[in-house]
Amino acid sequence: MVAGHVTPDGDSLGCTLALMHAIRGLGKAVTPLAVDGVPQIYRWLPGADAIETSASGPFDLAIIVDSSMPDRIGDIGKLAVSASDTIVIDHHTSESDFGRVRAVNPRAAATGEIVYSLLRLMRLPFSKDIADCLLCAIVTDTGSFRFMNVTSATFRVSAALMRYGACPACISELVFETRSLASLKLLGRALDALQVTRDGRISWTVITAKDFAELGATDEDTEGIVTHVRAVRGTDVGILLRELPGGDVRVSLRSRRDTDVSAIAERFGGGGHLSAAGCTIKSSLQDAVTQILGALNATA
Ligand SMILES: [Mn+2]
Incomplete structure (x- = not known):
């Protein structure tokens, strides 16, 4: 096998x-x-x-x-x-x-x-x-x-x-260069909800389970969204937090400089690479935002 x-x-x-x-x-x-x-x-x-x-x-x-x-x-x-x-x-x-x-x-x-x-x-x-x-x-x-x-x-x-x-x-x-209609609409909602931390280092956005259900999106429709989140000028880290149907939150992290996001993901039981990592947090969406920004020493 x-x-x-x-x-x-x-x-x-x-x-x-x-x-x-x-x-x-x-x-x-x-x-x-x-x-x-x-x-x-x-x-x-x-x-x-x-x-x-x-x-x-x-x-x-x-x-x-x-x-x-x-x-x-x-x-x-x-x-x-x-x-x-x-x-x-x-x-x-x-x-x-x-x-x-x-x-x-x-x-x-x-x-x-x-x-x-x-x-x-x-x-x-x-x-x-x-x-x-x-x-x-x-x-x-x-x-x-x-x-x-x-x-x-x-x-x-x-x-x-x-x-x-x-x-x-x-x-x-x-x-x-080929995406489903639902994934492009999901990207639109994610970008609409984009935020940057007070210190300007981190950009993040959320996708709610409601967004997901309304658009009839599937897991693969989230592919690549976090890359757009990281694109904000002046930021080091981009984060996408997606509320799963069961209530957990799937977190994708991307960094562009020296920030080791795999170390952050590992703290929450996940992993990955220096500049691309992920984890799942068992909490509400808002609480997951607070936890992950806290781990990166930032506030909303
Ligand atoms: Mn690989």
Whole structure:
């Protein structure tokens, strides 16, 4: 089995499917898994319809991508724990030591970069399908090569993937330039509610469960909204707080300078990267705003 994390992104799904193609190329059976299924914007990925949301084990081998902990991959984490052997391929910083083999490099812009290197080291043949999946992983985790995580290695790997026929402009168009009507209206409401802290360091906004229900929005419709929140001139951190139907609050954090938002997210049981992180706070929306701004030493 190959599985990525809950609420999958392009890196998680791209790596899962690239490995599926590579393993099938070896003539071996493989089950690609994503407990939350494939969001609309990633359904064009070659092999996306093979992704299962559950499976029955036991498996000979579990490969976990873009996540270091079995609990980050949801209910199917049990299958990973019970597999005869385990491999973790990831670029998040974490304290976890899950996996007999761990290919973890926090300097990689995307897990796709690491998967590319592993396939190369193993001298496995590349195909356009594999290249499309891995370039999608890189394009999405770097926001089309705009984020601070991009290194010269990111471009070297991407250039190699382009030689197998993968197209960054096509991927960006499919993933970033195409949205549902509900997601654009949700963005409108989020921007309308945008606020900046008294000291001007932090911009934040909220999406209520009512907004969500009125627009008929789905989880994936919140994708990318926090990037707009961070765009306010002079701010270091952008925060999106979304009230979940059950009453908890999902918090997405983005920073643009030296503020380590993963450390803030970890305080609330979440995690992520230096400049992109998230967590869930069990409280009312207003209380979550107070708590998260307090953690960043700011007031509304
Ligand atoms: Mn990733």
